[in-house]
Amino acid sequence: MNESANDGATPLLELRSVTRTHGDGATAVHALRGVDLKVGSGELVAVMGPSGSGKSTLLNLAGGLDTPTAGEVLVGGTSFDGLSRTAVAALRRRALGYVFQDLNLVPSLTAVENVALPLELDGARVSVARSAAVAALEETGTEHLASRFPDELSGGQQQRVAIARALVGPRTVLLADEPTGALDSETGESVMHLLRRRVDDGAAGLVVTHEARHAAWADRVVFLRDGIVVDATGPGPGLGALLDLAGGDSR
């Protein structure tokens, strides 16, 4: 199944016949089987599906954190295939923003230092990285927490700082795994709003969510079952109808 609302333009994120198998023989687990997906500039795609259907695997492959058994993943038209580990790491730092369930804030760095870190690792001057970090903290409403260390922040505050780190700088592909997990529902909505705004400004977004009302922020929803795309909505009334079927509230 091939999904794109931007036919013609190079998608910012593309999965071509991506398969990921763990183990082999009788005990092999087929986490993802022949998935095709294109996400263009200005598109926010939600991924839904039951536990074990392959959602996290899809996101990890899209982010270059895992390697397909077959098929390939391209970011901005560049395939991870054949790139050195250093080149993959550089591409990930420059183009990709991740919001994962695991917050991974560095405990010995303040909030603003954590957010500035990816830019500094990429060679940005400290002053430039810091001002971009402050802007990203402002976007998530956490600029007043800039000088706090992670253990001085609540779970929700840590999550918002982690989101600021994912959004800092000119990221073109935003990947989010249940970005609202540790947040109250009001903040969760504002996070989706934030992702939506970045995508409207030209990024491509891929969000794994269990909540239909969060998926309702997306342009398309891709449903996975047993590692296969079993359904996909387009923009328009079809989205609301399918989300109603999925059992949640619509926006």
Ligand SMILES: Nc1ncnc2c1ncn2[C@@H]1O[C@H](COP(=O)(O)OP(=O)(O)OP(=O)(O)O)[C@@H](O)[C@H]1O
């Ligand atoms: N490292 C691994 N080794 C073996 N099997 C794995 C591994 N990682 C994932 N799997 C299996 O691959 C399948 C897909 O897992 P995945 O975590 O992608 O699903 P998911 O849809 O994200 O689930 P959840 O909603 O529970 O997070 C599952 O059957 C899982 O047990």
